[in-house]
Structures are given as C-alpha cells and as structure tokens.
Amino acid sequence: MKRISCKNLSRREFIGKVGLASAAFTVVPRQVLGGTGYTAPSDMINVAGIGIGARGASVIQGICSPDEPLVRPGRQPSPLPSPRINHANIYALCDVDTDKAAWVFNGYPRAKVYTDWREMLEKEPSIDAVAIGTPDHTHACISTAFMRAGKHVFVEKPMCKTVFEVREMVRVARETGVVTQVGNQRHASDDIRDSVELIQSGAIGFVREVHMHTNRPVWPQGNLSRPAGVPVPSYINYDVWLGPAPEKPYHPDILHFNWRGLWDYGTGALGDMGAHIIDCPMWALNLGLPTKIHATSTPYNDDFLPQSMMVTYEFPARGINPPVKVMWVDGGLRSPRPGVLEDGRAVGSVVYYGDKGILMHGNGGSNISFVPEKPFEKPQPWLERTSDIFQDWIDAIKNGTRPCNDFAKAADMTEMMLLANIAVLHQRDNVTLVYDGANMRFVNSTAANEHFHYPYRDGWAL
Numbered sequence: 001m002k003r004i005s006c007k008n009l010s011r012r013e014f015i016g017k018v019g020l021a022s023a024a025f026t027v028v029p030r031q032v033l034g035g036t037g038y039t040a041p042s043d044m045i046n047v048a049g050i051g052i053g054a055r056g057a058s059v060i061q062g063i064c065s066p067d068e069p070l071v072r073p074g075r076q077p078s079p080l081p082s083p084r085i086n087h088a089n090i091y092a093l094c095d096v097d098t099d100k101a102a103w104v105f106n107g108y109p110r111a112k113v114y115t116d117w118r119e120m121l122e123k124e125p126s127i128d129a130v131a132i133g134t135p136d137h138t139h140a141c142i143s144t145a146f147m148r149a150g151k152h153v154f155v156e157k158p159m160c161k162t163v164f165e166v167r168e169m170v171r172v173a174r175e176t177g178v179v180t181q182v183g184n185q186r187h188a189s190d191d192i193r194d195s196v197e198l199i200q201s202g203a204i205g206f207v208r209e210v211h212m213h214t215n216r217p218v219w220p221q222g223n224l225s226r227p228a229g230v231p232v233p234s235y236i237n238y239d240v241w242l243g244p245a246p247e248k249p250y251h252p253d254i255l256h257f258n259w260r261g262l263w264d265y266g267t268g269a270l271g272d273m274g275a276h277i278i279d280c281p282m283w284a285l286n287l288g289l290p291t292k293i294h295a296t297s298t299p300y301n302d303d304f305l306p307q308s309m310m311v312t313y314e315f316p317a318r319g320i321n322p323p324v325k326v327m328w329v330d331g332g333l334r335s336p337r338p339g340v341l342e343d344g345r346a347v348g349s350v351v352y353y354g355d356k357g358i359l360m361h362g363n364g365g366s367n368i369s370f371v372p373e374k375p376f377e378k379p380q381p382w383l384e385r386t387s388d389i390f391q392d393w394i395d396a397i398k399n400g401t402r403p404c405n406d407f408a409k410a411a412d413m414t415e416m417m418l419l420a421n422i423a424v425l426h427q428r429d430n431v432t433l434v435y436d437g438a439n440m441r442f443v444n445s446t447a448a449n450e451h452f453h454y455p456y457r458d459g460w461a462l
Contacts, residue, residue: 045152045397046091048127050117050142053101054256055156056133059183062390063131064090066107073103087394091127094120096237100256115237117142127151129179129397137265138243140165144462147176152397154390156183157275158267159407159414163422163440164453166415168462173407181393181403182410184275186364188389192280194378195365199284201379204354204370210281210326211335211351216269221261221331222307223299227251244456261304267421268305269330274417275410276363277349278328282413284352285324287315289412289437295423298331307331311420328420338371345373422451 049060057070065084069077094114095101105113114120121127129152132142140160143153153173159182160166173180186192199207229249232238238250245264260266281287290313297309308331315324329335335347338358348360348367358371370376386392386404396403415437423433426448434444442448456462 043398045088045128045394046126047088048092048094048120048124048130048151049090049104049111050094050120050130050132051096051134051138052093052104053095053097054133056095056131057104059131059133059154059156059390060090060093060104060108061085062388063087063394066104067109068107070107071103087391088129092120092124096241097235097255099233099235116240118145118240121145121149121151129153129394132156133183135241135259135265136161136267136271137245138241140169140462141244141456141460143169143180144172147172147178147180150176150178152179152393154181154183154393157410157414158182158271158417159410161265161267161271161418162453163415163418165462166411166418167440170407170411172462179393179397179403180407181389181396182275182405182407182414183389184279184405184410185389186276186366187279187405188386188392189364189366190385191361191368192283192365193381193383193385195280195361195368196284197379197381197383198368198376199352199354199359203357203376203379204352204359205356206322207285207352207354208322208324209353210285210324211329211347211353212277212281212327213329213333213335213347213349214269214273214277215332216273216330217261217305217307219258219261221268221300221305223301224304226262226303227253242457244460247457263303263305266305267418268309270309270311270328270417270420273330273363274328275413278413278416280361280365281326281350281352282416285315285321286318287324287326287412287416288318289435290315290326290416290419291435291437292432293419293423293435294427294432295420296427297424300424305421306424308333309420309424311423313416313420341371342373422448425451 047063049056052060062085064086065081069080071077090108090111092112092114093105093108094117096115098115112124130146132139132155134142136158139155143155146153160169230251232250241255254262260272261268292314295309295311297306300306311328313326315326317323335351337347338351341347349362351358351360360371361368387395389405393403419435426433426445429445431444433442433448436443440452
C-alpha cells in the first residue's frame with residue numbers, strides 16, 4: 001500500500017462568509033422542494049471529514065467504509081467491513097497532522113486531502129456536509145463557517161467548549177436551516193429509549209435525586225506543569241490546530257488526546273463522558289437547564305483542569321414533576337452506594353432515587369436494574385427507534401427530517417456540562433451559583449459571568 005506523502009499546504013485567508021444563496025448544493029432538503037415523495041437530486045451526499053486521525057476516523061468509517069483496509073501504525077490491518085457501510089461519499093479529508101492521519105487518507109484514496117479546513121471550504125463547493133472530529137475548542141468555529149456556507153454539520157461531542165458557543169451554534173443552525181447532529185452515539189440506541197420509557201412510565205415514581213459518576217479522566221489533569229515547547233514538525237499545521245485558542249508553544253504530548261485535560265482546548269472528564277451519562281436522565285426527566293450549580297474539586301491551575309471534581313445541580317419543578325437534585329463525580333470517585341444495594345454489586349453510572357424505588361443503569365441507559373434487584377418488564381415502547389447516529393444524520397439530510405440529536409436538542413445537555421467547569425473556577429467564592437438560563441447569566445456572580453466565553457485569537461471568529 002502506498003503511504004501518502006506529507007503535504008505542507010500554505011495557510012489561506014478564509015475570505016468572507018459564504019452566503020447560503022451562493023452555496024453549491026447537490027442535495028436539497030425535502031422541505032424546501034415540498035412533498036413527502038420528493039427524491040433528492042443525488043442519492044449520494046458528499047461528506048468532508050475534519051480531524052480524522054483519531055476519533056474522527058471512526059466517524060468517517062461510520063458514514064462510509066474505506067476503499068482500502070486501514071492500517072494504523074503499530075497495529076494489524078483492519079479488515080473491510082461486510083456488508084459495506086455506504087451512507088454517503090467521503091469526498092474530502094482534512095487533518096492538521098498528515099503523518100498521524102495518513103492511515104485514514106490511505107484508506108480513502110479518492111478523497112481530496114487538506115490540512116486547513118478553511119482552504120477546503122473555499123475550494124470545494126461540491127461538499128454537501130461535514131463531519132468534525134477535532135478538539136473541543138475548534139468545534140464552534142468550524143461548524144458555524146460550514147453552516148453559513150449551507151453545509152450540513154455532524155460534530156463530535158461535546159458540541160463545543162463554551163456556553164456562548166452553544167447558543168451561537170444553535171442560532172446559526174436555525175438561521176441556515178441545515179441539518180445538524182452531535183455525535184453522542186448512545187443517544188441513537190435502543191438502550192437509552194428503554195431507560196427513558198421505564199422511568200417515564202412511573203416505574204420508580206417521581207424522581208427527586210440522581211447520582212452519576214465516571215472513571216474519567218484517563219489523560220493528565222490536575223496541578224501539573226505544561227511541557228516546554230518544542231519545534232513544530234513540518235507535517236503539522238499547528239496554527240490551524242490552535243484555531244481560536246491562545247498562542248502557546250507546541251508539544252506532541254498535548255496535540256493528540258491529552259488536550260482534553262487543558263482549559264485552552266478541552267472540557268475535562270465531564271465534557272468527555274457527560275454526553276453519554278447525563279443524556280439519559282436529562283431526557284427521561286425533561287430537566288432543561290439547572291437553576292443552581294455548585295462544584296468542588298482537587299487542585300488545578302491555569303493550564304490543567306482538576307483531576308477530580310464533584311458537582312451538584314438543582315433543577316426546578318417541571319409541571320407535576322418535583323424539583324431534582326443531580327450530583328456528578330469523576331476522577332475515579334464513585335457515587336455513594338444506595339443503602340439497599342446488595343453487597344458485591346457495583347453502583348451504576350447513573351442512579352435514580354424515586355419515591356417508589358431506586359433504578360440504575362450504565363452509560364447511555366445500558367444494563368438497567370432495580371435496587372434491590374428484582375425482575376421487571378419494560379413498558380410498551382412509544383419512543384421512535386432510530387438507526388445509528390451516522391445513518392440517522394444522513395437520512396435526515398436526504399429526507400428533510402429532523403435527526404435524533406441535532407444542535408437544538410443537544411444544547412441544554414452541553415450547556416449543563418460546561419456550567420460545571422465555570423462552577424469549578426468559582427468554588428472559592430463560597431457561593432452556590434444561581435443561574436438564569438433564559439438570559440445566560442448568573443444572578444449572584446458578576447465574576448462567573450465572565451466565563452461564558454473567552455477572547456479568540458486574532459483572525460478567528462464565530
């Protein structure tokens with residue numbers, strides 16, 4: 001197999017904002033042309049992938065199988081799947097590190113290759129949609145640029161890095177009318193629907209408290225020193241990787257995977273796993289946004305998030321449903337054991353305390369059980385079952401329907417996760433932050449209101 005050569009593409013200035021009217025479409029949403037029987041002009045959507053060397057590689061493969069077996073460095077070749085996944089055409093691929101992404105480029109030899117997504121957007125009007133697997137801090141800039149160009153957007157969880165970005169991404173998606181999806185794969189599963197239906201059927205009565213935990217982070221966090229900078233290799237476009245983040249020296253131990261633990265680029269354990277764990281209780285209990293948040297944590301510094309934190313949220317009553325207190329712990333801590341949990345039985349990732357019983361499950365609603373354990377029957381399903389999250393997005397583009405986890409649906413959960421990081425930064429203020437979600441402000445902390453966003457580096461904007 002021929003290995004792709006490194007490409008040192010020059011940075012191009014992204015010229016203006018491409019209006020929706022001038023965007024080149026090969027697929028037009030059905031609601032634009034009308035009629036439930038409408039057939040799109042093209043059955044094959046052209047998808048571009050951005051940030052495809054690691055997690056993004058799985059996203060691309062979930063949309064379309066590679067043409068050649070993927071050979072990841074140091075591993076055995078991955079056999080081509082049978083049957084072949086063919087939801088859309090992988091038209092172009094972009095990654096700032098052509099060395100790390102070469103194994104994916106080689107698997108899709110017909111795809112056009114870029115290291116700067118702005119250049120790709122400018123040069124490739126035939127792109128219909130984009131799948132984004134970059135670090136958290138670049139999600140919003142890339143998403144809004146492609147939406148304004150009339151391109152449909154899939155972005156890996158978490159949706160973005162700041163609360164302000166959440167609001168802007170929802171606004172731009174609504175204004176442009178493109179089809180969006182947040183890559184929380186478990187949201188499309190039957191497991192989460194089974195759990196939601198069981199809780200909403202009243203199996204444990206009214207829920208007043210929920211406890212959650214994760215073993216993350218499994219990358220460096222805490223009161224650590226940022227490694228000293230080293231020269232940037234010729235095959236890495238570090239300027240594009242930094243995106244809107246502050247100008248800081250390059251180091252390979254940060255660029256891949258470990259960026260999750262740094263304030264400049266990631267959202268920590270809650271941002272990484274919260275989408276899988278928080279999603280089900282938010283859906284089942286129709287929580288919306290919290291009104292109070294308090295957090296405490298192990299030591300951290302200006303570079304790294306804490307190794308472990310504990311967050312308490314309070315949600316108001318919703319109709320006949322009572323107020324709910326939600327507690328989150330990470331960094332290897334586990335939720336408190338229910339007093340009636342049998343010896344030898346592990347605490348689930350999510351534990352619901354209802355006035356008629358206790359229920360727990362794993363990530364994304366998996367492994368449902370009662371505490372104490374007892375047989376149960378699932379209620380007759382009433383929630384629509386969906387295909388996998390990738391096919392669901394592509395089908396929504398083709399059919400002019402709404403996917404299962406678009407930006408508007410994922411917004412409150414993303415905001416809830418990001419609010420926790422603000423609470424961590426203000427834990428020493430000795431207040432429980434009171435949140436006015438309708439107006440995106442803390443009513444009792446002017447200082448905390450400064451952390452809904454941060455100044456972007458020159459040349460970058462939403």
